[in-house]
Amino acid sequence: MSSSREELKKKLMDIEDTAEVTVRFSDVDAGGIVHFRNYLIYLDDGFVHLINFFTCNAPFKDLVHREIFFPVRKVDIAYEHSAIFGDIIVVKSKIVHIGNTSFTFYHEMFRKENMQLLAKGNCVRLIVDGKQSKLLNILDFFSSCML
Amino acid sequence: MSSSREELKKKLMDIEDTAEVTVRFSDVDAGGIVHFRNYLIYLDDGFVHLINFFTCNAPFKDLVHREIFFPVRKVDIAYEHSAIFGDIIVVKSKIVHIGNTSFTFYHEMFRKENMQLLAKGNCVRLIVDGKQSKLLNILDFFSSCML
Amino acid sequence: MSSSREELKKKLMDIEDTAEVTVRFSDVDAGGIVHFRNYLIYLDDGFVHLINFFTCNAPFKDLVHREIFFPVRKVDIAYEHSAIFGDIIVVKSKIVHIGNTSFTFYHEMFRKENMQLLAKGNCVRLIVDGKQSKLLNILDFFSSCML
Amino acid sequence: MSSSREELKKKLMDIEDTAEVTVRFSDVDAGGIVHFRNYLIYLDDGFVHLINFFTCNAPFKDLVHREIFFPVRKVDIAYEHSAIFGDIIVVKSKIVHIGNTSFTFYHEMFRKENMQLLAKGNCVRLIVDGKQSKLLNILDFFSSCML
Numbered sequence: 001m002s003s004s005r006e007e008l009k010k011k012l013m014d015i016e017d018t019a020e021v022t023v024r025f026s027d028v029d030a031g032g033i034v035h036f037r038n039y040l041i042y043l044d045d046g047f048v049h050l051i052n053f054f055t056c057n058a059p060f061k062d063l064v065h066r067e068i069f070f071p072v073r074k075v076d077i078a079y080e081h082s083a084i085f086g087d088i089i090v091v092k093s094k095i096v097h098i099g100n101t102s103f104t105f106y107h108e109m110f111r112k113e114n115m116q117l118l119a120k121g122n123c124v125r126l127i128v129d130g131k132q133s134k135l136l137n138i139l140d141f142f143s144s145c146m147l
Numbered sequence: 148m149s150s151s152r153e154e155l156k157k158k159l160m161d162i163e164d165t166a167e168v169t170v171r172f173s174d175v176d177a178g179g180i181v182h183f184r185n186y187l188i189y190l191d192d193g194f195v196h197l198i199n200f201f202t203c204n205a206p207f208k209d210l211v212h213r214e215i216f217f218p219v220r221k222v223d224i225a226y227e228h229s230a231i232f233g234d235i236i237v238v239k240s241k242i243v244h245i246g247n248t249s250f251t252f253y254h255e256m257f258r259k260e261n262m263q264l265l266a267k268g269n270c271v272r273l274i275v276d277g278k279q280s281k282l283l284n285i286l287d288f289f290s291s292c293m294l
Numbered sequence: 295m296s297s298s299r300e301e302l303k304k305k306l307m308d309i310e311d312t313a314e315v316t317v318r319f320s321d322v323d324a325g326g327i328v329h330f331r332n333y334l335i336y337l338d339d340g341f342v343h344l345i346n347f348f349t350c351n352a353p354f355k356d357l358v359h360r361e362i363f364f365p366v367r368k369v370d371i372a373y374e375h376s377a378i379f380g381d382i383i384v385v386k387s388k389i390v391h392i393g394n395t396s397f398t399f400y401h402e403m404f405r406k407e408n409m410q411l412l413a414k415g416n417c418v419r420l421i422v423d424g425k426q427s428k429l430l431n432i433l434d435f436f437s438s439c440m441l
Numbered sequence: 442m443s444s445s446r447e448e449l450k451k452k453l454m455d456i457e458d459t460a461e462v463t464v465r466f467s468d469v470d471a472g473g474i475v476h477f478r479n480y481l482i483y484l485d486d487g488f489v490h491l492i493n494f495f496t497c498n499a500p501f502k503d504l505v506h507r508e509i510f511f512p513v514r515k516v517d518i519a520y521e522h523s524a525i526f527g528d529i530i531v532v533k534s535k536i537v538h539i540g541n542t543s544f545t546f547y548h549e550m551f552r553k554e555n556m557q558l559l560a561k562g563n564c565v566r567l568i569v570d571g572k573q574s575k576l577l578n579i580l581d582f583f584s585s586c587m588l
Contacts, residue, residue: 177358177363178363178365178422178424179424180365183334183365183366183369184331184332184334184335184338185331187330187331187334188331191331211324216324216325218325218327218330218373218376219330219373220372220373221370221371221372221373222330222369222370222371222373223368223369223370223371224368224369224370225367225368226365226366226367226368226369229365275325277325277326
């Protein structure tokens, strides 16, 4: 791997992103707690926030409008405590592995009020060019879209 | 309007479709009742069921895969009683108006167990060819896709 | 109606609330536009924001945790333009009618970027005390919970 | 462990449940494929179906109405292929581990048309008595609620 690719990789893996999301009434189920599927939404918010932070010359939404997608290949979550309606959730996100055509995010979600850990987990994503229906190389993609 | 178009219009408006949908745990909110947005999902199920019934030579899903969409222009719903988790909802659907580029569905949703009316309302839809980004004429569309 | 109730009613109906919500990737459907059910979520965000603004001594979330709910009795929406992923939506909300046990909100949703009107509509809500399973009088409720 | 508890455990772990769910238009995202969070909904459908099959003298919905909840403690999913609108998904579910206060389900989801594996994963759940806010012992719960 060339040194510029090593540097890019290091730069990507050094990002420590923090996003916030507020729990909606409709996120909560009949048990009075956030339904477990919705943590995938919060984790998605963390992912978008991190990518937006990084690719400041092409906001994430423009990537999507150009049919660049980031489908999920694997996800695992451990639920520690329950969020309830009105909680502000702090989503901390890091890239912990970069392979050829997949990369892995580690997310932690905290209740902002007391920074209690609510959930944590990993999410493996691909980068797909929808127009050409092909997988993109992770570092190639970021070297072309970075400032 | 030619007589064949009149007949097609009558045929469309004579359909009385009945679909069923079961309330999921995740459809219910912290108040223990189905969140009001989810009735739009059930109404959508009724719509898809009716269209599937009618266009039997091109299932609805194939239309969507060909980028034919049915965006909603207006919707109104009156909520009469609350559905709860596990309820089976009977969705009755009828086309009550056919204009040039929009048509109106009337949906009633009942709790199957006692046929109590849960919600009722109208939904005005368009037909859009996504590839050409153009509105389709309603009767033209159905005359071309019917058996 | 006593003059203090008249004043409260006027005060409630003078509120012009503005909230913002960002369109998630998961809000968008296969047609590339926000699915019509999700405008009910944005409208719900506007409602919560308005109530939070008003009842500053009891945030909305505390009401819900005390089992005070605001079920929707009727909703109507006209969809004017389509929101897409990444849009910031400005939700403007007003109370336009206050009856004994129901009150009506009028919401307008704009794309922040160009203030294009995306959707507008009315939403009739009740106030329910879930513990006692009873409807509350609207003005009684707000006179007891206001600063 | 007494022999009747061993038998109950074996009986629970011998269940091989199969449920079906149809992909809605609103389950699909702007990439044209089912959004990854929705597989948690399908997995939830498999769970409810299995529990319903087993506890035939107390349908799952009655448990929920008595405030017995099954919160998720952990979930992991590997996504193999993408479901699209209109697909019928076959959800196969098994209990693969029973501890004191948690039990683990293994779910596989297939596209019915060609039985292609779409996703597979494990889900660890608890049983909570919401009225008493306490965790229930898994085998105690099932021995009391079985036929």
